[in-house]
Amino acid sequence: MANITIRCLDDEVKRRLRVRVAEYSMAMDEEALEILCPFLALPVAPKNLGQAMHMPFAKIRGEDLQPPARWPMRGCSELVRPRGRKRPVHFGRDRG
Template sequence: MASITIRNLDDDLKARLRVVAASHGRSMEEEVRVILAEALSRQDKPSAMGSRIHSRFAAVGGADVELPARKTKARAADFDE
């Protein structure tokens, strides 16, 4: 297992870490490991924009949108103009 040293840690931050660790029944070192693991596990699960939009509006029931029928055939974009 690897180890790291954190220098110049603010005294107030260290005190708060000690309190949180104690409230969870952990050492400060174990609390830091848990915090890092949780923070990095959230980053491991990127979701596509569509999925994020869906999850945001799913709680309010979403939206049903009826798309009109296409009247003309799709064509390629023309960028020469």
């Protein structure tokens, strides 16, 4: 098993670790492993929004849905107003 050295450890953190070691009658390295291993077993945070949205559903692995049928796109001529009309068309009463 590999060794690890932690430099610049805050005195308060070191004190709390020693108190915890004394409470459980463990070696300091054993207690550090007890703290680190469960934390490192947690899933890694997503790197972007897409991954964050995908993660809750990744285990479900739902059905692969087929895309819905689509109609052909309308051509530009259907969207452009006829050239001969100068005034806007009003519906309802005559605005003459």
